Amino acid sequence: MNTHKLGWRNLLSNPLNTALSLLLMTFGVGIISILLLLNNQVENQLQNNIRGIDMVVGAKGSPLQLILSSLYHVDAPTGNISYSLAKKITKNPLVDFGIPLSYGDSYNGFRIVGTTHQYPKLYDATIKEGRLWSAPLEVVLGSSVATINQLDIGDDFYGTHGLIEGGHIHDNYAYKVVGTLNKTHSTIDQLILTNTQSVWQVHNHNENTPEDPKITSMLVKFKSPIGLIQIPRKVNETTNLQAAVPALEISRLTNLLGFGLQSINTIAFIIIIVSGISIFISLYNSLKQRRYELALMRVQGATKKQLVKLVLQEGITLSLLGTIFGLIISRKAILIMSFYVDHKNTLDNLRLNLTKEELWLFPVAALIGLLAALIPIIFVYNINIPKTLSNA
Amino acid sequence: MLKTKGVTFSYEEDSLISFPDLELRTGENLLILGESGVGKTTLIQIIAGLLKPKTGLVELNGTNYHKLTQKKLDQFRGKHIGVVFQKPHFVRNISILENIMLSLYLSKNNQEPKEISRLLSQLGLKNKANSLADQLSQGEQQRAAIALAAAKKPDIILADEPTSSLDNSNCSKTINLLKKQALSNKSQLIIITHDQRLKDEFKNQITL
Numbered sequence: 001m002n003t004h005k006l007g008w009r010n011l012l013s014n015p016l017n018t019a020l021s022l023l024l025m026t027f028g029v030g031i032i033s034i035l036l037l038l039n040n041q042v043e044n045q046l047q048n049n050i051r052g053i054d055m056v057v058g059a060k061g062s063p064l065q066l067i068l069s070s071l072y073h074v075d076a077p078t079g080n081i082s083y084s085l086a087k088k089i090t091k092n093p094l095v096d097f098g099i100p101l102s103y104g105d106s107y108n109g110f111r112i113v114g115t116t117h118q119y120p121k122l123y124d125a126t127i128k129e130g131r132l133w134s135a136p137l138e139v140v141l142g143s144s145v146a147t148i149n150q151l152d153i154g155d156d157f158y159g160t161h162g163l164i165e166g167g168h169i170h171d172n173y174a175y176k177v178v179g180t181l182n183k184t185h186s187t188i189d190q191l192i193l194t195n196t197q198s199v200w201q202v203h204n205h206n207e208n209t210p211e212d213p214k215i216t217s218m219l220v221k222f223k224s225p226i227g228l229i230q231i232p233r234k235v236n237e238t239t240n241l242q243a244a245v246p247a248l249e250i251s252r253l254t255n256l257l258g259f260g261l262q263s264i265n266t267i268a269f270i271i272i273i274v275s276g277i278s279i280f281i282s283l284y285n286s287l288k289q290r291r292y293e294l295a296l297m298r299v300q301g302a303t304k305k306q307l308v309k310l311v312l313q314e315g316i317t318l319s320l321l322g323t324i325f326g327l328i329i330s331r332k333a334i335l336i337m338s339f340y341v342d343h344k345n346t347l348d349n350l351r352l353n354l355t356k357e358e359l360w361l362f363p364v365a366a367l368i369g370l371l372a373a374l375i376p377i378i379f380v381y382n383i384n385i386p387k388t389l390s391n392a
Numbered sequence: 393m394l395k396t397k398g399v400t401f402s403y404e405e406d407s408l409i410s411f412p413d414l415e416l417r418t419g420e421n422l423l424i425l426g427e428s429g430v431g432k433t434t435l436i437q438i439i440a441g442l443l444k445p446k447t448g449l450v451e452l453n454g455t456n457y458h459k460l461t462q463k464k465l466d467q468f469r470g471k472h473i474g475v476v477f478q479k480p481h482f483v484r485n486i487s488i489l490e491n492i493m494l495s496l497y498l499s500k501n502n503q504e505p506k507e508i509s510r511l512l513s514q515l516g517l518k519n520k521a522n523s524l525a526d527q528l529s530q531g532e533q534q535r536a537a538i539a540l541a542a543a544k545k546p547d548i549i550l551a552d553e554p555t556s557s558l559d560n561s562n563c564s565k566t567i568n569l570l571k572k573q574a575l576s577n578k579s580q581l582i583i584i585t586h587d588q589r590l591k592d593e594f595k596n597q598i599t600l
Contacts, residue, residue: 001493001503006486013485296481299440300540301470301499303463386437389477 003306007313010286017282018318024275025322026329029361031268033330035261036357043254046072049187050246051122055232057086057098058217063244064253070101070217071246073111073187076163077104080214081241083196089235090220094227099219102199105159105170110145112159112175112192114199114215120181122219123188129153130179136197136207139175143183144190153177159202170202272368279318280372283311287376294380295388307380315373316366323365327358393417394439394548394580399448401434408446411435412598418547421574421581423590426600432584433478435600436552439582441469452547470499474541474579476570478553480533482525488512488536489521492543501544508543515539515569531562535569542573548580549573555587567593 011018049071058066059079068075083100090098099122102114113119117132120140130153132140141151151157155177161168175194183189196215201207222228228245235243287294294307331352394416402408409431416422426432437443439450441457450458457468482491489508496503512518515535520528528536534554541549551570555563567583567590574581583590591597 001486001490002497003494006483006494009485009490290484292481293483296483297494297498298466299442299469299475300495301467303466305463306498386442389442389481390433390437 003302003310004313007310007317010290010310011314011317014282014286017286021275021279021282021318022322022325024271024278025319025365026325028268028270028272028275029323029326029365030329030333031271032265032361033327033358034333035264035268036355037330037334037352039257039261040355042257046250046254048185050250051186052221053122053219053246054222054228055220055235056217056244056246057081057089057220057235057241058244060240060242063242064249066217066242066244067246067249069103070219071187073103073113073191077216078242080216081218083213083215085239085241086215086218089231089239089241090218092227092231094222094224094231096221096223098221100196100215101217101219102196102215104163104216105161105199105202106163106165106167107145107157107159107175107192108149109163109165110142110149110190110192111163112139112194112199114194114196116195119219120188120193123184123186125181125184125188128180128182130177133178133193133195133198136195136201137173137175138178138198139192139194140179140181141177142181142189142191142193145192146180151177153179172205173198173202272365275322276319276368276372279315279369280375283315283373283376284379287311287379291383291388294383295385298383298385299389304381308377311376311380312370312373315376316369319365319369319372320362323361327354327361393453394582395449395451396439397449399435399438399445399450401431401438401443401446409434411438411448411600414598416548416580416582418580419575419578421571421594421596422583423594423597424582424584424600425586425588425591425597426584427586430600432586432600433552436475436550436582436584439548440473440475440550441465467500471501471544472547474544474546474549476534476537476541476549476551476554478556480525480537482533482536482540484525487522487524488517488528488539491525491536492540495540496544499544511539511543511573514572531558531566534558534562534566538566538569538573542577542579545577546579548582551581551583553585553587554583555585555590560589563587563589564593 053071056066056070058070059081061078065075066078069077086098086100097118099116099118103111105112156174158174159170161170181188197209200210200213204210222231232243232245235241297307334352394414396411396414398413399411400408424432424435434443438445444458449456452472455468457465460468483494486494492508493503509518509521512521515538517532517536517539520532525533525536549570554570555566558566570581
């Protein structure tokens with residue numbers, strides 16, 4: 001038996017107080033940790049899907065919507081644009097390449113995207129089985145699409161008009177699976193890819209290329225940053241198309257999200273501080289009840305320092321244990337959340353290792369344990385042994 | 393040996409308590425009798441190094457321990473002085489055995505389980521070793537308090553009214569155990585009491 005073990009025994013002998021302090025600490029830390037993890041996750045996913053695309057050209061409308069729909073495939077498209085007009089933009093010598101995207105149909109909620117072979121290349125998506133499309137109506141499946149729908153090479157399916165399940169079914173032409181892609185941890189995992197010709201064919205009900213073919217948007221990469229300064233402005237001012245810059249829109253979006261995160265963060269910090277107060281009250285109360293035993297320990301030879309350490313140990317143990325529980329619980333919570341969010345979520349690439357920001361929670365928690373123990377320590381330090389013992 | 397000389401103490405400016413000089417050799421016992429309010433507890437707290445005397449000298453085996461720093465005094469008291477309080481005190485959350493272990497740890501003595509269990513059986517507490525203090529009767533608590541003070545084999549055991557709350561049979565039992573422990577540890581024993589039942593138990597006695 002020593003003071004270290006005694007500290008543990010004291011915590012265990014007061015299970016309700018200990019549990020309350022731990023619970024509050026766990027909650028506060030847990031909420032902050034969930035926010036940090038999600039924030040990280042979202043930022044990662046947002047950055048990961050930009051893939052060096054400098055500009056997206058589409059129909060006029062909200063620039064954020066254009067970015068969300070053509071880079072992340074989470075929003076409705078802004079409208080259709082003329083393919084030839086979009087192609088004209090890519091003729092500019094400052095442009096490295098442009099990738100056309102035609103979408104608007106889906107299968108079981110997975111989007112069917114008409115594009116070129118450059119698109120899977122952009123996402124480093126390699127063929128797992130089969131081959132890329134070479135004729136209209138041939139499709140290649142992203143890895144999640146293949147596993148969730150249990151589609152195999154050679155299977156046929158009809159596309160649904162619109163991006164949600166239950167729309168009109170285009171039953172005039174069936175798509176045929178010719179290949180599947182390896183997992184890339186990006187949006188392409190959730191897409192069904194085909195060529196632009198297929199999309200025209202399904203919608204126009206004939207196999208001829210229309211006179212003025214339409215696409216939904218064009219992903220553009222510039223050769224040099226100068227393009228970024230000149231071209232988006234030029235497109236917006238001189239054509240009836242819209243040019244949106246992903247980097248700009250995404251930072252606008254994260255700023256908007258950041259504000260919400262900030263307020264939840266503040267609430268979580270308040271919970272942590274309340275937990276500090278709870279630790280303080282439970283330490284102080286139990287020490288007041290135990291003042292005779294503190295005096296007794298001093299009579300038995302304990303130095304002031306030993307008793308101070310005992311109190312500190314109890315305070316810091318509570319706050320650090322709460323922190324560890326909080327970090328564990330936040331991870332469990334995210335795993336459970338990602339289970340309930342549908343298959344199209346962007347959480348399938350979960351990173352649950354300790355983040356740099358989370359490491360900060362440890363010194364903060366230790367500090368709160370220290371502050372909570374401060375007044376009890378002063379009490380222990382100044383305990384009047386003869387008076388305490390004779391008032392027994 | 394314990395030696396006090398010219399010890400006085402005052403709680404307030406105008407009232408001064410002076411105590412008789414004491415000299416006690418190893419193995420000797422002393423009963424200090426006195427009515428309530430004459431400063432019996434004050435004297436025992438001075439000898440225990442818990443209160444500093446206003447004037448005078450207190451020495452144990454040649455060490456004037458009131459001159460030591462607070463930390464050294466705490467350690468000196470822990471090692472050399474065992475105190476049995478009027479009302480027994482224990483650390484509540486741990487068992488009697490663990491209380492004894494803790495007191496040995498705090499006084500930097502070895503924790504010898506065999507010796508502790510022998511001590512506990514001498515005091516009739518063998519089957520109470522793993523009980524919490526709250527689960528013990530008053531007589532058992534008083535005996536456990538003796539075990540707590542005696543386990544570290546101190547040079548001197550101070551007992552403050554150890555029998556005041558005990559009935560006659562527990563009273564003589566407790567005193568005999570105290571004497572026996574002091575004898576086997578070669579400790580000096582000082583008992584301070586107003587309990588007239590103890591008058592005949594000690595040869596060496598003074599009245600405050």
